[in-house]
Amino acid sequence: MIASTLRRLDPTSLPAAASRRTAPPAASGPGTGLAVTLRGLSKDFDGTPVIRGVDLHVPAGQFVAVVGRSGCGKSTLLRLVMDLETPSGGRIGLDAARAGSPTRRIMFQEPRLLPWARVIDNVAVGLGEEGTARARQERARAALAEVGLADKADQWPATLSGGQRQRVALARALVSGPGLLALDEPLGALDALTRIGMQDLIERIWRAQGFTALLVTHDVAEAVALADRILLIEDGGIALDLRVEVPRPRRRGDPDLAALEGRILDHLLGERAALPETSR
């Protein structure tokens, strides 16, 4: 699957320009994704509730962005789905309906590359111990090519820029062809231009591979640009569940997107404006 998307990519074009190309990839669609179902999911830390009884169904292949103010529990929700935290109550169902891959992968806010492993070996970490070492290397090389870093395969992570490291982390997350990709504010530490390039790269690969994507972000514009559906989390629950009907490829600055972004921001800021009143 990676190999098939590879051919579509001109390795010299950097992510920024890539997704603006018109024709949508043929292989897109929910074929490999994992459906995620949460039933009454809750989590508390030392008695303080962080997630309060969340019910949610994410169909296979959907791109969901989770936004909210810091401390609202959006990262915890993601970590629960990734099995990085144990729920205090409720259930998490993961359903690989058809040819879906059961693999879940996460991209963290930091690249978390092994500094003592070459770039190619870092990507191969995503494959675990499956197959021969040679086959792993080949797949890792293909995944690196997909994020436009084929020429960095034999370098140490320390020699890469922040954006390049995050692209290596993306290749590591995708090399095994996961059914679910969780993204925990992966672009938060990047500069604005690099971030847009990465967004386009993620969107393009998602459209080609059809995995389910869960993106936690504090950047509403990023959520609006990438997602099929936006969840606004407030006080550990889903306060807003919006569909983004704007067709892809989306243009940055599209009025529909701007309107949607405004609506979400109003909700987030309205909450802040309301605070002094309630405390009175």
Added chain:
Amino acid sequence: MSTSPARASARLSPQSGRWPGARARLLPWLLPAAVLTGWQAASSAGLVSTRFMPAPLDVLAAGWRLAGTGELWTNLGVSFLRAATGFLIGGGIGFLLGLANGLSRLSEGLTDTTVQMIRNIPHLSLIPLVILWFGIGEEAKLFLVALGVFFPIYANTLHGIRSVDPQLIEMGRVYGLSRATLFRRVVLPGALPSVFVGLRYALGIMWLTLIVAETISASSGLGYMAMQAREFMLVDVVVLAIVIYAGLGKVADALTRQLERACLAWNPAYRAA
């Protein structure tokens, strides 16, 4: 993160610009050469009594003499073998126990307190006891060297494992690495820079312990050679032994550096200049 030494070792002026190649390599030897020259000049001019401090050329002659009779090589070989064996035993145990205690709470709970108590005993204070136990045989020296080398390797291995970036370990877990793979690919390489710090300390302690032990109770080795020379007032041989210690220290340090560069090439702080 463990890559931070990069910043610590950052020099203000890049060496390559002003001190290219050979000149940069000669620079560290400038000071020793100057000291030797001054010393020789002072001796030749009669400013220093050769009864207490022989001239460098006399020391060289003593070295030549002893190398000719084979005495030097025998003693050097004996000392080297003792140092290496003691180092391997003590360092090996220290490394393994450090690993065990870094990875297992049970193991640490069981042994760490005991190790810390023993660590606070100056190991050279055991010499009288060791002589009573082993006489002046090989075991006495090996025991002392192994004991001295054990602690720095143990403590630094343990610390290295403790300080492996927990974010990397979480990444390894969520990416489904088995415990063995996690250890081999994440924990051990992460602990290695700290293990090397322990290794360097241990090398210093290794020589110190061996020389003291050989000076006090031995019938061969470099320390014994120096003690014998003192009995016969052969000051040049005494100084020769001291110079050899300096040389051996330098060799051990250079070897460690090479090993670090090979094992820690990923770390900008250790990359070959």
